[in-house]
Amino acid sequence: MAYRDLREYLKVLDERGKLHHVKKEVDPEWEVAAVMRRVFQRIPPDQRPAVMFERIKGHGMPLVAGVLGASPEVYALALETTVDQIADKWSRAQTNPIPPVRVKAGPVKDNIVKDDRVDVSQLPLCVWTRGQDPAPYVTGPCVVSRDPETGERNMGTYRLMLKGKRRFGIYFTNTWRHMYVHVMKNEKQGRPTPCAVVLGCDPTVPLTSVARVQGDEYGVAGGLRGIPLEVVKCETSDLEVPAHAEIVIEGVVPCGVREPEGPFGEYTGYMGAAAPSFVIDVTCVTHRSNPVYQAFFSQMPPSESSCIRGTGRDVAFYKHMARDLKLPVRDVHLLEAGGGAAFLAISLRRDHPGLPHRAMWAAWAYEPSLSKFVVVVDEDIDIRDHFQLLWAMSWHVQPDQDIHIYRNTAATALDPSLAQEHDGEFERADILSSKVGIDATRKHKFPARSIPPKEDLDKIDADWNEYGFQSSLTQRSKE
Ligand SMILES: Cc1cc2nc3c(=O)[nH]c(=O)nc-3n(C[C@H](O)[C@H](O)[C@H](O)COP(=O)(O)O)c2cc1C
Ligand SMILES: [Mn+2]
Structure with a gap:
């Protein structure tokens, strides 16, 4: 059933523990922005709530922020669905x-x-x-x-x-x-x-x-x-x-x-x-x-605005590649650091040596102004884990062969790396930029990985407390 209004939706967020109430009076001239900045910097997305500031200095009504895009999960709740749907x-x-x-x-x-x-x-x-x-x-x-x-x-x-x-x-x-x-x-x-x-x-x-x-x-x-x-x-x-x-x-x-x-x-x-x-x-x-x-909370990523942009686009890119083009992609993700616009990572099953490039071009053909950087990795790499992405880029890439620069393509909106002469102008359709495609898939047979077999690690995980370390295993394991 549809939410009738904002209030009904806020109630659902409350029930799911996804709405944090700030009771302290806050100053709209600086404090709301600073609190939201810390909320987005310090609380990981899976735990990050939307925020209701109940008392705003000098004003008689509460303010909510992050309600649509505190995280992909919150975005999905707003749409009454799940992230994959x-x-x-x-x-x-x-x-x-x-x-x-x-x-x-x-x-x-x-x-x-x-x-x-x-x-x-x-x-x-x-x-x-x-x-x-x-x-x-x-x-x-x-x-x-x-x-x-x-x-x-x-x-x-x-x-x-x-x-x-x-x-x-x-x-x-x-x-x-x-x-x-x-x-x-x-x-x-x-x-x-x-x-x-x-x-x-x-x-x-x-x-x-x-x-x-x-x-x-x-x-x-x-x-x-x-x-x-x-x-x-x-x-x-x-x-x-x-x-x-x-x-x-x-x-x-x-x-x-x-x-x-x-x-x-x-x-x-x-x-x-x-x-x-x-x-x-x-x-x-x-x-x-x-x-x-x-x-809406925007500005420097991570922010509500980059979450809204990125989440909607990730699923649209995925659908286009997996369903329309039938490419064997596992995941497609616009990184928050790039504002959900500039940096795209794709993981796929490399059935054919031409596939990484086909996936890059599919992304650019679908939305030419996005994805200034596209990195394609094999399907065992979790592209939402920056460490794994950078690891693949570090060891699966020969720069002279695997990094490709394409000139004269559509520019990403408000990209500050473009020359300052465009400042203050409307973003014009004829402003051009360049793009980088990095094929970080394994192009030949690689040696075995230098980590203990998975069953050994699983055993350790199961008995973790017996080893007396303080830290819990709640953080996603890297392998
Ligand atoms: C948080 C947020 C803020 C936005 N601010 C602006 C803005 O100030 N000016 C603008 O032209 N587009 C802005 N946009 C993008 C437009 O809202 C978006 O492209 C929308 O589709 C425009 O509607 P239209 O296609 O009916 O013109 C913003 C998007 C988000 C997510
Ligand atoms: Mn419209």
Whole structure:
């Protein structure tokens, strides 16, 4: 059964021990970001919870972060599935969308604040990279708008910079973001673009908002839910928003206005440059009583954002290679260190000497801007264990024969190693980068491994306590 709203999902996280409550008052100007940084650095993914900050200094509502991507397991819970089923769940929902149903009323209308009474700085917006970001940011907005020519609806996550009680800056990474197209079409006619920012919802809504969805994101959210999303009409436009959202900010993108936006701490681990960008003038805020504010935790990996990106992409790559191309791949993984974008590892059964390259090219053909580094290893290597991956690279590779560089390929978004002349520009489709493919499979018969036979090690594991060492065996064994 679908979660009705964010609250129902938070209850499930609580029951599974996956939501940690911070009762201490925290400062949104620096402390939330610093706590989340330590949570992601110090707690391994299999134990890492989402976090609810119950008391935010100067603000009257709690903040949750990590709710979609504290770990792949949390991501799977948000989708009401298991990690290995994530790709199937997405592909079923995309091929069988369920359109939303319009209802007359919903809890998101419990409180309606209009015009001069609106003050969005009352939301617990945080500074995510203190000393670098120029303002607090909304990091988890689901921004709804309509194509003025086709009438098609869109929802996408585009960060919002707080600029005043009734003004945000909005940032589009590139010119093929769907809402950017809406704004440009309206500007040609001299018209503003009505929009609505949805905050805090049943997780299928933000998950479709950050995913590359063709067509109506609400329909795919319905497909994920198995039942339609209930929507209500906005107060100040004809747009529709989820009836059970925590908070909705209505507004317009005024025609022809550009203001400085950024710099902002990016998912690569570096600051992204400031540039002129669009703004939203807020006209109305509607919210539930006692709303919960949801933020995405991003910036330097590991982060919620690299987990969301990486987990969704891993399963999509795997499905493409294993099912569509029938390649004997065991696992495919975009490393968190590369933000779930730049570094891809593939393990496979090397049935044919050409297979490692075929797998590399399959990855690049499937998604040309990702996987700046691709490393292919044999199926006995656990690619999620960095030590094993580096061991294979150390001893299975002859650099002059096994490392291949390909030039003039699509660039990874916001890659800071690209020349600075691109700073502040929209990521343009014609910016090129190069790629590295490393074949770290064994190309000939290797000598036997220099470790005791497995049965000897199994015996030791079984009797571990008898040897009197302090450390437990809970850490995954390396062999
Ligand atoms: C945590 C997170 C933050 C994001 N922030 C932005 C952003 O600020 N601007 C942007 O253009 N895309 C951003 N994205 C990517 C878009 O949300 C994503 O590509 C989405 O598919 C865009 O929707 P659209 O295809 O309907 O335009 C972000 C993604 C994630 C996971
Ligand atoms: Mn879209």
